[in-house]
Amino acid sequence: MPPSSLRVVYAFAREMHPKTSDVFIQYGTAGFRTKANLLEHVVYRMGLLAVIRSRVKNGRTIGMMITASHNLEPDNGVKLVDPDGEMLEQSWEEIATRLANVSDNDLESTTEQVIKQVNADMSLKASVFIGMDTRYTSPRLAAAAANGVIALKGTPKEFGIVTTPMLHFCVKCRNDNTYGTPTEEGYYEKIVGAFKNIRDKLPVYGDYNTTLYVDGANGVGGKKLNIIRKSLDGELDLNLYNLGGNGGKLNLNCGADFVKVSQTPPVGVEHAPFQRVASLDGDGDRIVYYYLDDKEKMHLLDGDRIATLLASYVTELLRASEASGLRLGLVQTAYANGASTRYITEELKVPVSCVKTGVKHLHHAALAYDVGVYFEANGHGTVVYSKAAKNAISKIAQEGEPEQRKAAQLLQNFIDMTNETVGDAISDLFLVETVLRARGHGVRQWMEAYTDLPCRQLKVTVQDRNAISTTDAERRCTAPEGLQSKIDELVAAYTSGRAFVRPSGTEDVVRVYSEADTQEAADKLAAEVAQAVFDLAGGVGERPALPA
Template sequence: MPPSSLRVVYAFAREMHPKTTDVFIQYGTAGFRTKASLLEHVVYRMGLLAVIRSRVKNGRTIGMMITASHNLEPDNGVKLVDPDGEMLEQSWEEIATRLANVSDNDLESTTAQVIKEVNADMALKASVYIGMDTRYTSPRLAAAAVHGVIALKGTPKEFGIVTTPMLHYCVKCRNDNTYGTPTEEGYYEKIVGAFKNIRQKLPVTGDYSTTLYVDGANGVGGKKLNIIRKSLDGELDLNLYNLGGNGGKLNLNCGADFVKVSQQPPVGVEHVAFQRVASLDGDGDRLVYYYLDDKNKMHLLDGDRIATLLASYITQLQTACNAPALTIGLVQTAYANGASTRYITQELKIPVTCVKTGVKHLHHAAMSYDIGIYFEANGHGTVVYSQQAKATISKIAEEGEPEERKAAQLFLNFIDMTNETVGDAISDLFLVETVLCARGQNATQWMAAYDDLPCRQLKVTVQDRNAISTTDAERQCTAPEGLQTRIDELVSHYTSGRAFVRPSGTEDVVRVYSEADTQENADKLAAEVAQAVFDLAGGVGTRAEIPA
């Protein structure tokens, strides 16, 4: 690309999307995420990078999603989606961070330097898909993304308001036409169509009820389910709450993250004893379930519970298909409840891999199996299937014995219902409802599989989150000196005690997790570890300001 073309990059930035802050912003586990007022120049520059990435990938489509997921409404963010619908290749995260933080005066030369580094053929066509969530700042940021794409002569396509998983799905379909149609309607046709097909084969039996309450977090996922429910033909009766009306604020005291972390039911939802409730997050990529008992106590069915439910059913289908050669594995993070890990390995006899927090790490680990199930405890996860697995199951559906063919056809519908590109609250909701229906189970029976260890999560505001270093899938702290020794000492005082700390990928806080034999002990252990972090890792403010 001639220098005159790169001058357009600088001119666009200076005149329309100037860098107005010196705040350093880093590409984290889910892209850039911070106050929306700090992001316009960053999103513009990611439009540039998306075009470069598309050309490095021989013109394949790259995605850009404008969202801050489960964060509150004043925040926003942007992340890039690679051609297979996966997160941006990790080696490019440093490039994204560098490009986001250079001055406007250095943007032209830095862009040229990046193009040279990655050996991008700027003569190739470039395609970028752009989606956004429901935040009031998203349209302005999406416009900045479009300008960035156009500045390097790429072709943007705007999808408007979509869930994050819908954009991942569309990017995958655009680059692999065997996966589906790259539109929102194509998503409904595949995911919802497979659900309806499978439910027609599964009569409602036992204690399963087709009624499901849903907390939409006042975000995009609830809005899309409101569209979907009109086409479900009675297979699932969705009662939707927190759809963004009546003054409800995005993710405020509602949504999957609030329910998981606070272990409280969301506001804005009508509650009936033992009625299962599905709670989505703001951009529709996380899902947790819960119910209140007749004493108004909340029982949480989080990502661990979803993972174990799906894994047990998938092994059941594998056995019914008579496909023992297919390898099945489950991937977790350190946040997974210890009781779930024991249940998976000892009861289900499925191997477990533990990786660093961040769905990109889980996704790649899951791909080492023919059938890889991965979920973070926060409810972000999915199932991925190798081509070998799909081919094997398809062959059985055509050539197997009658009962094997029946099971294999069911399995193929289950696969079609799965958004394999990324964790997807809507797809995962349909997967869960399918398994519960197939087994005739209600939420209490699902909960009865094993007993969770009581746990607690806290966060500590620090001057610099990079003062914390970890190893062993974030289960051991290597810096600052003395912190892991202190954590080990605190844990030793509690029955079934476990605790770890890790730096946030998006803000200057250190996240603390604890488990113990009672909730009181889990709470005490978390508070003690948080104090140790505060003392040894440069806590900000006073101890009383350490928030839950």
């Protein structure tokens, strides 16, 4: 592409999507995410980058999702999706950050430099899928994304309002037609279809009941479940709350992140004792479960609980089908409750890997296993299956002994129900409901598998989150000097104590996590560690207080 044909890049930027702010913005764990009014020029430029990425990948389709996930409504964001439905390759994050922050006057020359740097053949066709969540700022940003694609002569396809996992699914299907059909209907056909198939093979018995309450976080996931509900033929009776009407604000006092972090039920949901409730987040890629007991005490079933439930059931099916030689492993982050890690390794006898926070790290580590289960404690996760595992299971489903065949066929349905590209609240909901039904379990039996250590999460506002450096999958702090030794000293004073700190991937805060043998102790340890962070890492505002 000769330099003259890049002039339209500058023209679009100057006339329609000018850079009006000098705020530096960084491509992080979840792409770019900040106040929506700072993003239009960034999203336009990511349209340019998506076209370049598509051409580097020989014209394969790239995805762009306009969302700020579990953040509140004034925020928005954009993340790029690679051809296999995975997060953008990490080495491109720096390129994305550079392109987002140059001046309009330097945009044309920087685009040209990036094209040369990545050796993109600009004569190839380029395809970009664009999806958005329900935020009122999303349509304007989606239009900016499409203009970025058009400016470099790529072809945008806009999907409108979809969950983030639906867009990942469609990108994967577009580039690999054996995975499914790259449309929202294709998503329902594969994932909901597999759920209905497997339900036919599993009678309802024991403490399982088909009623499920769902907190939709006033976001897109609840809206899509409302569509799906009509096709479930009573196989699952969904009672949906927080669907965005009646003045409900996206993620405000509701949704998976609110429930997980605050450990309190969302507003807007009716409750009956021991009735299971699933909370989705704003863009439908996270899910946690909870229930209230007969004393109205809340019991949280988070990503760790979902991971152990799914891993134990898949292990059962692999054994029953006698699919020998397949390695199943579970991937967690430092946020995983220590009790869950012990249960997985000692009771389930499943190997565990611990990696840095961020789905891209978990997903990559899970691919090392034939069957890799990964979940963050916040409820973002899925199961991935190698080609060898799928082939072995398929062979047994066709040629095995009757009992082996039966287990392998269940596992095939389970695989089809799984969105392997990324954590998917809707897919994960169906997986969880399938396991509970297969076992005749209600929430109490699920909860009884192991007892969580009490924990607490806090955040400390700092001048510069990059003052904190970590190692050992973020479990140890290497900077600022003296902080880790202080944390070690604090932790040593508590029974079953554990704590770590890490810089947020999305805002200028340091996240603090603690565990101990009682909730009171976990709360106090978290506050003490937060004070140490404030003192040693440049805290802003009021120093955190110890619990009364």
